[in-house]
Amino acid sequence: MTADLHDFIRNRIRRDLDEGALEQGVVTRFPPEPNGHLHIGHAKSICLNFGVAREFGGKTYLRFDDTNPSKESEEFVRSIQDDINWLGFDWGENLTFASDYFDQLFEFAKQLIVDGKAFVCSQSADEMRQNRGTLTEPGRDSPFRNRTVADNVDLFERMRAGEFGDGAHVLRARIDMASPNINLRDPVLYRIMHKRHHRTGDRWCIYPMYDFTHCICDALEGISHSLCTLEFEDHRPLYDWVLDNININFHPPQIEFSRLGLEYNVMSKRVLAELVDKGKVDGWSDPRLPTLAGLRRRGVPASAIRDFCQRVGVTKQDNLVEIKLLEFCIRQALEAHTPRVMAVLEPLRVTVTNFEGEDEVLDAPWHPQQPEMGIRKLVFGRELFIERSDFSDDPPDKFKRLSPGAMVRLRYAYIIRCDEVVRTASGEIESIQVTYFPDSRSGDDTSGLKPKGVIHFVAASNARRVRVQSFGYLFRTPNPKDVHQDFNDNSVTSTEGFVESGIAQAPDAHVQFERTGYFYRDSSSSEGLESDAIGDSLIFNRTVSLRDSWKP
RNA sequence: UGGGGUGUCGCCAAGUGGUAAGGCACCGGGUUUUGAUCCCGGCAUUCGCAGGUUCGAAUCCUGCCACCCCAGCCA
Numbered sequence: 001m002t003a004d005l006h007d008f009i010r011n012r013i014r015r016d017l018d019e020g021a022l023e024q025g026v027v028t029r030f031p032p033e034p035n036g037h038l039h040i041g042h043a044k045s046i047c048l049n050f051g052v053a054r055e056f057g058g059k060t061y062l063r064f065d066d067t068n069p070s071k072e073s074e075e076f077v078r079s080i081q082d083d084i085n086w087l088g089f090d091w092g093e094n095l096t097f098a099s100d101y102f103d104q105l106f107e108f109a110k111q112l113i114v115d116g117k118a119f120v121c122s123q124s125a126d127e128m129r130q131n132r133g134t135l136t137e138p139g140r141d142s143p144f145r146n147r148t149v150a151d152n153v154d155l156f157e158r159m160r161a162g163e164f165g166d167g168a169h170v171l172r173a174r175i176d177m178a179s180p181n182i183n184l185r186d187p188v189l190y191r192i193m194h195k196r197h198h199r200t201g202d203r204w205c206i207y208p209m210y211d212f213t214h215c216i217c218d219a220l221e222g223i224s225h226s227l228c229t230l231e232f233e234d235h236r237p238l239y240d241w242v243l244d245n246i247n248i249n250f251h252p253p254q255i256e257f258s259r260l261g262l263e264y265n266v267m268s269k270r271v272l273a274e275l276v277d278k279g280k281v282d283g284w285s286d287p288r289l290p291t292l293a294g295l296r297r298r299g300v301p302a303s304a305i306r307d308f309c310q311r312v313g314v315t316k317q318d319n320l321v322e323i324k325l326l327e328f329c330i331r332q333a334l335e336a337h338t339p340r341v342m343a344v345l346e347p348l349r350v351t352v353t354n355f356e357g358e359d360e361v362l363d364a365p366w367h368p369q370q371p372e373m374g375i376r377k378l379v380f381g382r383e384l385f386i387e388r389s390d391f392s393d394d395p396p397d398k399f400k401r402l403s404p405g406a407m408v409r410l411r412y413a414y415i416i417r418c419d420e421v422v423r424t425a426s427g428e429i430e431s432i433q434v435t436y437f438p439d440s441r442s443g444d445d446t447s448g449l450k451p452k453g454v455i456h457f458v459a460a461s462n463a464r465r466v467r468v469q470s471f472g473y474l475f476r477t478p479n480p481k482d483v484h485q486d487f488n489d490n491s492v493t494s495t496e497g498f499v500e501s502g503i504a505q506a507p508d509a510h511v512q513f514e515r516t517g518y519f520y521r522d523s524s525s526s527e528g529l530e531s532d533a534i535g536d537s538l539i540f541n542r543t544v545s546l547r548d549s550w551k552p
Numbered sequence: 553u554g555g556g557g558u559g560u561c562g563c564c565a566a567g568u569g570g571u572a573a574g575g576c577a578c579c580g581g582g583u584u585u586u587g588a589u590c591c592c593g594g595c596a597u598u599c600g601c602a603g604g605u606u607c608g609a610a611u612c613c614u615g616c617c618a619c620c621c622c623a624g625c626c627a
Contacts, residue, residue, distance in 0.1 A: 006566070006567095031627090033626085033627050067626095068626060068627075121625095129623075132623055135554055135555075136555095167625065169625095172625095180555040182622060183623095185623085188624085191625035192625080230557070230558090230620080231621055231622080232621095232627090234556045234557085234621075234622055256557085258557095258558085258620095263563085311575060311576075312564060315558090315565070316557070317564090318558065318559095318619075319564065321563065322562085322576070322577070324576065324577060325563075325575080325576050325577085327576095328575090331588090335588085368588095368589085369589070369590085398587090400587065410585095443585095453585095453587080454585045454586065454587090455586095456586075512588090514588085515588070546589090547587095547589090548588085549587065
């Protein structure tokens, strides 16, 4: 089940364990900011953090990093929990919020002030930026850098008391304005923000910054390995500085790994939020999005995402994973147990001229390799639909489908031969006429006929209308740089076809339309995309097509 | 021109001095009432480049090159 994984993080953990360095065992945390929905990049982190804890008998905190009330909300807190659960992970009792620690954080900040390691700076944001220096030039000390401890304590208390407006003052660490690492040039620790917080309400009007908050929360929770992405690498000295300069007896190591890059996708929450807000997609759960909500609505099983994250591995290398790997994982997850059904997405009418009388009911397995899944009933009759692409009046070489004079097997039913093509006045193929061979019934075929191909069909009397939505990539290039220019405005294809009525008895919301792909019943409703709520017609989202190795 | 990272097959990725795992993709072949699945086989004399150390280097040393990240009172 769980292969022995040997990425650099797990190797490190094994070493720590061997050396007896972990008194409390393995403790990890997944620290999302509740300002958007989770995407498959977060899934990589979730699988890593929860996976590692599971493998080494440790525990994982779900800790919301809610230090910026101007962007965060309860709605996102809920959706994130739902998504993590759906992915298959459980934090149990270990649900925390950075805001749970606001009181302690405040005390730690005061300690820093008393020790002369932090000061209240009253420069404007603009002035501060100007004095920060550049990548190659050192910054200049703030004129407020040498305020007395007493003044600093007083000012900080009054900041908290609400005496000042947003931006009037800020609490800064007193480190080194000449540091080549810009994060160490007296970084801001607290800012004034008169904003109601979704958990603490109006109790605070100053909020701690990430760099000050995160490391302390990690220490307070006894995180044994604080795993984050590469862009925090040069924040690590600050992470360590804070913990080294306050009175705390635990110091987690921060270990960075590279974020997931996925072809034809964008993994930036900012960009995703923008697509949602501008109505370019149908909400956070648009099936074209790499969000967990979107993947779920598309029909991607959580197990496929977990498998994908495992196959992708964990390293420090920048990467852009091929979308084909995800597609492979999805097909593989669905192959073994997804019920089969036949659906004709672009119907071509077929008349079986030698079929007389009552419709015939046939049996077909829900899954050809899983007989224990049982059978479904299928109807064969005089009027049928086949896929337009399964007929050609000018077949290419090695065409194994139907063409004038040729024979083909209708899956789980009879062999037919095309006798005639009926055309419209303008010459388009309107329907075809065929004869069937009564002694060629699937299962007891005594005809001796050997057609070269098998195609799917739906009997007109057994057909239920179905609307099918297929999705292309949201972006036109594998590695979109300009999300507006590279946006694919034409990524949804909607067709109306027929599905065998047995679909109603399908033992799963996931289904394979034979020879076409895996589909998932869409039951959410919204404006942009069609949903199941419209009329009584069925709506399916194509999760992924079947592999197709046919090359004419 | 500062600091921090990363460079192993088309894409991921093992490997940490002993002579290049694996997966995906791709290409052959077999089975097949899904051109699916499944099965078999092929696919890096070479590890960014150049030197050096060593009996032996993807792994050690030196120098180069390329790419990514950092100048929010965001996380």
